[in-house]
Amino acid sequence: MxxxxxxxxxxxxxxxxxxxxxxxxxxxxxxxxxxxxxxxxxxxxxxxxxxxxxxxxxxxxxxxxxxxxxxxxxxVDWTVPLRTVREQLPRTIALQGNLDPVLMNLSPEIVRNEAGRLLAEMNGAPGHIFNMGHGIMPQARIECMEALVDTVTGWKASP
Amino acid sequence: MTSRERFLAACACQPVSRPPLWVMRQAGRYLPEYRALKAKSSFLEMVRTLELATEVTLQPLRRFALDAAILFSDILVIPEALGQGYHFRDEGGIGMDRALQSRADIDALAPAEAVPEKLAYVSATLRMLKTELGGQKALLGFGGSPWTLATYMIEGGSSEAS
Incomplete structure (x- = not known):
């Protein structure tokens, strides 16, 4: 390896x-x-x-x-609140995750809400790479990916 | 700030205006253009062929404003390079061509030094991707952990429980 x-x-x-x-x-x-x-x-x-x-x-x-x-x-997989992990781990370690991939099979509105919630939870804490908690599934909808990309790339931290 | 810079800054825990975004298995079956390529070539051909692996890697980035590309490949290219091939079972799941059942089976594997040469196509794909991305997007490589690879090599594939 x-x-x-x-x-x-x-x-x-x-x-x-x-x-x-x-x-x-x-x-x-x-x-x-x-x-x-x-x-x-x-x-x-x-x-x-x-x-x-x-x-x-x-x-x-x-x-x-x-x-x-x-x-x-x-x-981090989708089973843990990312904010909790952030509080447990050293600040020098970045976190990646952790939206539940099954949401991507549902509706763009749900994805916007849940992605927005995760972004708000982290509120721009340094060292966050947005991702799923596991691989996106074959049943995922293109509209849901579009909603995810719009939500994350358009996000701004609240002051 | 380019996507690549944003990604690397986040890895280093430096502040960025918004988190970088990529999605595990972003080059996958949910994309119609992936399914179209897959109808013409097998998964293993797509992994091993420089142009196909590059194309599949880039497909999600053409459609979505993601910040990183991840090499299209499989963690099982390592056992394959060691002489233990893999395939996708018709009934679903992954089968290794045989299971490692004894010390002799392990000794019969190719030496680890043979791996980089056998997987030269992976380096070639990454080089082509690097050129295609022009430094704008982050480029991720990957591999399996020794434990996870060993589970496949000893079990002989994915098991019922998976």
Whole structure:
């Protein structure tokens, strides 16, 4: 993985996302030995301060431990209020997320409301990359993506 | 401020006027133009072919004002490069061509040093994307964590529970 990521960086990647999609299966006490320690080793072998994003679905209880792996960004799934995670993690760690992807299958109005709510909740706190809490689904509607893009790109922090 | 600058600033926890936006699996089946390409080529061909992978990566950015592009690929290109291929099962889910069941199975995998050369097409795709994006949008690479890759390699694919 180290050689592969180095090759991606050399080829021009601005950031790397590590998907620990099944990290959430691991018993809490084994999570470090089974997964996190290898991620830490990978991040340590990449250029210093290169942005690595870690996405591990279903690991809400492990987010604090993840913030000590050297990654710059933690991608949070949709099950946790992002504001709460913001309060738990060091300010030097950026957060990515975490709209429930199923909303994208519903209506543009719902997407506008929920995306707006998430933006308001974070209120421009530095270190937020807007994303879904998991991949967008095949059933998602184009109108919902349009509503999402309009809402996020048109947003301004309230004074 | 370009999208790329906004994305990198957010990664570094520097203040920006609004958060950068991208969407996991933004190049995917919800897009009619993706389904049109997919009707002509298999997923694996799209991943492995420089022009197709570049095109699919860029499709969502042509339609929506997103701040980042993410390489169109799959985390399972790593086991594939190690000699353990993968496919999509007709009934859904992913199958590995075999499961790793013994120390001998693991020893029979290609050495890790072989990976960058086998995946040279990934670097080529990223280079083409970098040129296409002209420094305006952030470009993301990705890969699976060792644990997550091991779950597929040992189980022999995605399991019922998934």
């Amino acid at each position: 180290i050689a592969y990521f180095r090759a991606q960086i050399e080829a021009g990647a601005d950031a790397i996302q590590i998907f620990d999609s099944w990290g959430g299966l691991i018993a809490g006490g084994d999570y470090n030995a089974a997964s996190l320690c290898w991620i830490r080793e990978i991040v340590a072998a990449l250029p210093k301060d290169f942005p690595v994003i870690l996405y591990a679905k279903g690991t809400a209880a492990q987010l604090v431990d993840q913030s000590f792996t050297g990654v710059k960004v933690i991608s």
